[in-house]
Amino acid sequence: xxxSARHLPPHRLRVRYAETDQMGVAHxxxxxxxxxxxxxxxxxxxxxxxxxxxxxxxxxxxxxLEISYRRPLRFDDEVEIRTWIAALGRTRLCxxxxxxxxxxxxxxxxxxxxxxxTGGRICRLPEALLTAIAC
Amino acid sequence: xxxSARHLPPHRLRVRYAETDQMGVAHxxxxxxxxxxxxxxxxxxxxxxxxxxxxxxxxxxxxxLEISYRRPLRFDDEVEIRTWIAALGRTRLCxxxxxxxxxxxxxxxxxxxxxxxTGGRICRLPEALLTAIAC
Amino acid sequence: xxxSARHLPPHRLRVRYAETDQMGVAHxxxxxxxxxxxxxxxxxxxxxxxxxxxxxxxxxxxxxLEISYRRPLRFDDEVEIRTWIAALGRTRLCxxxxxxxxxxxxxxxxxxxxxxxTGGRICRLPEALLTAIAC
Amino acid sequence: xxxSARHLPPHRLRVRYAETDQMGVAHxxxxxxxxxxxxxxxxxxxxxxxxxxxxxxxxxxxxxLEISYRRPLRFDDEVEIRTWIAALGRTRLCxxxxxxxxxxxxxxxxxxxxxxxTGGRICRLPEALLTAIAC
Numbered sequence: 001x002x003x004s005a006r007h008l009p010p011h012r013l014r015v016r017y018a019e020t021d022q023m024g025v026a027h028x029x030x031x032x033x034x035x036x037x038x039x040x041x042x043x044x045x046x047x048x049x050x051x052x053x054x055x056x057x058x059x060x061x062x063x064x065l066e067i068s069y070r071r072p073l074r075f076d077d078e079v080e081i082r083t084w085i086a087a088l089g090r091t092r093l094c095x096x097x098x099x100x101x102x103x104x105x106x107x108x109x110x111x112x113x114x115x116x117x118t119g120g121r122i123c124r125l126p127e128a129l130l131t132a133i134a135c
Numbered sequence: 136x137x138x139s140a141r142h143l144p145p146h147r148l149r150v151r152y153a154e155t156d157q158m159g160v161a162h163x164x165x166x167x168x169x170x171x172x173x174x175x176x177x178x179x180x181x182x183x184x185x186x187x188x189x190x191x192x193x194x195x196x197x198x199x200l201e202i203s204y205r206r207p208l209r210f211d212d213e214v215e216i217r218t219w220i221a222a223l224g225r226t227r228l229c230x231x232x233x234x235x236x237x238x239x240x241x242x243x244x245x246x247x248x249x250x251x252x253t254g255g256r257i258c259r260l261p262e263a264l265l266t267a268i269a270c
Numbered sequence: 271x272x273x274s275a276r277h278l279p280p281h282r283l284r285v286r287y288a289e290t291d292q293m294g295v296a297h298x299x300x301x302x303x304x305x306x307x308x309x310x311x312x313x314x315x316x317x318x319x320x321x322x323x324x325x326x327x328x329x330x331x332x333x334x335l336e337i338s339y340r341r342p343l344r345f346d347d348e349v350e351i352r353t354w355i356a357a358l359g360r361t362r363l364c365x366x367x368x369x370x371x372x373x374x375x376x377x378x379x380x381x382x383x384x385x386x387x388t389g390g391r392i393c394r395l396p397e398a399l400l401t402a403i404a405c
Numbered sequence: 406x407x408x409s410a411r412h413l414p415p416h417r418l419r420v421r422y423a424e425t426d427q428m429g430v431a432h433x434x435x436x437x438x439x440x441x442x443x444x445x446x447x448x449x450x451x452x453x454x455x456x457x458x459x460x461x462x463x464x465x466x467x468x469x470l471e472i473s474y475r476r477p478l479r480f481d482d483e484v485e486i487r488t489w490i491a492a493l494g495r496t497r498l499c500x501x502x503x504x505x506x507x508x509x510x511x512x513x514x515x516x517x518x519x520x521x522x523t524g525g526r527i528c529r530l531p532e533a534l535l536t537a538i539a540c
Contacts, residue, residue: 017310017320018164018303020157022210022459027153028467029441032434033288040287040346050287051346054427062433066471072525075157076310076321120477152445152455153438157324163332164302168423171299175422175481185422186481189292197298201336207390211445211456255342288432292425292480299423345427 005086005096006133008045011038015077025072031099032065035109038081039095046085046132058126060093060113067109077101087133090124091115140221140231141268143180146173150212160207166234167200170244173216174230181220181267193261195228195248202244212236222268225259226250275356275366276403278315281308285347295342301369302335305379308351309365316355316402328396330363330383337379347371357403360394361385410491410501411538413450416443420482430477436504437470440514443486444500451490451537463531465498465518472514482506492538495529496520 019030040050050060073079084096092114099106117123154165175185185195208214219231227249234241252258289300310320320330343349354366362384369376387393424435445455455465478484489501497519504511522528 016303017156017306018162021152022155022157022159023464023466024157025466028470029153029434029437032437033286036287036434049346051344054345059428061428061430061477062474064471064473065433066469068469069467072466074321075324076319151438152441158329158331160331163335164299164306167299167302168421171422184481186479189480194293196293196295196342197339199336199338200298201334203334204332207331209456210459211454287426288434290427291422292427292429294427297423 005084005094006046007082007084008042011041011081011083013037013079013081015073015075015079017075020075023072025074026077028067028069031067031069031107031109034079034081034099035065035095035097035111036062038083038097039085039111039113042083042085042095043129046129048126048129048132057118058123059116059118059120061116062111063092063114064112065109067107069107070105071101073099073101073106079106085133087125087130088112090130091122093125093133140219141181142217142219143177146176146216146218148172148214148216150208150210150214152210155210158207160209161212163202163204166202166204166242166244169214169216169234170200170202170230170232170246171197173218173232174220174246174248177218177220177230178264181264183261183264183267192253193258194251194253194255196251197246198227198249199247200244202242204242206236206239206241208234208236208241214241220268222260222265223247225265226257228260228268275354276316277352277354278312281311281351281353283307283349283351285343285345285349287345290345293342295344296347298337298339301337301339301377301379304349304351304369305335305337305365305367305381306332308353308367309355309381309383312353312355312365313399316399318396318399318402327388328393329386329388329390331386332381333362333384334382335379337377339377340375341371343369343371343376349376355403357395357400358382360400361392363395363403410489411451412487412489413447416446416486416488418442418484418486420478420480420484422480425480428477430479431482433472433474436472436474436512436514439484439486439504440470440500440502440516441467443488443502444490444516444518447488447490447500448534451534453531453534453537462523463528464521464523464525466521467516468497468519469517470514472512474512475510476506478504478506478511484511490538492530492535493517495535496527498530498538
């Protein structure tokens, strides 16, 4: 974990029925929208409404992710997602998350996003966001 | 079925693993993207690429749908979707579909879409589409 | 609305980014898992944990649904789902829901579920559930 | 790439409308069910129907994945998924995939699955599968 990573308050959600598969557990693809929701809440806690961000022409597409699934989740399980956020230079953010059910580590993930403009070109993260993360 | 409904060639697909749920069958929400895929293929067979349609500022959001699930589908089942298309006046299309696995009727659906402009206002369907359906 | 329908406390959620489509609104298929979540919470409020229900071999698959989409929802919108529940005879439940964003009616839906055993055969709803709904 | 990796025939699919998000591209979570579909087709080409595999009590949950997104995909784009499969010891498989649209590299992914029994315990891959991969 980068020294400058900001640890943010945890985000909680419950596994939806539609997110299970015939193995009887949450499908591995379901974790990505959860991580995205946790990132968006995390940015909000730093004072950045991602909703307004896109309205102003700044996008943050995912360009890489890694995830390790340690234990399965079942329907209706409550998951806690703990997220750290770090800037990688002036154009990228790296989110490291761990997912927990009570005391069990469920999964670990690293998601890298890049700031882009409406044309899909890499651009600088807003100065205020860089400042907020660095604090 | 409206007399002027056009019956189009069937569309086939297989149930994805991610589309199953812990009941061991395809989740009921999975059918909607299948029906959408079948509608888009159906419009293409009438000579309308929905992709270009949106690029030119014409959208066709779903404003109502009904679906009856007769028999469950399982992972890897091959489904055939048979679709009829009819114009309802000059601004709306009605798609009636039946889903089949071999000789079994799996589900029946009616999906109503409206033509809208980029601002979300109801607008006229392209004349050429109305003509194609009426033929 | 059936006289015997039970009106339950509303359920709230936010539109996830992954639930939007290229029209810039929540995709029409995303509403089905929301309605399902609202139903499961509603059953819980009547004292039935659907999770345990399935563990004991009672399933409640959706066998029909109707939905009308009145206004689009956008990313991060907060939606309130108000649900009424009624038994239809001794084997089926009917859930009627309306979706709201502040004072706007967003959508209306009717979802019919049937009680089935592990073999997929229609079976009776638990007496305690029938009693709870009738109260 | 492991020397013993088997290169399998490519799998093709089209981006569904429901798989797009409000950025106007395929959502990053949509790639996981595509990769899963490609793995299942790949196993089928080696003579293993994953459908029957689960029916006989052998499961292959994903325990880790990495993916790099190089270029966005749009609605209706045709994607080709090229997959290599390798056994890692006697209990795990590693699938390496690249996604292509015409001559463009769209994404690269590594997905690791483990063989488990119905109780979720790691178990040996079927001998016939190991032999087929080694050939």
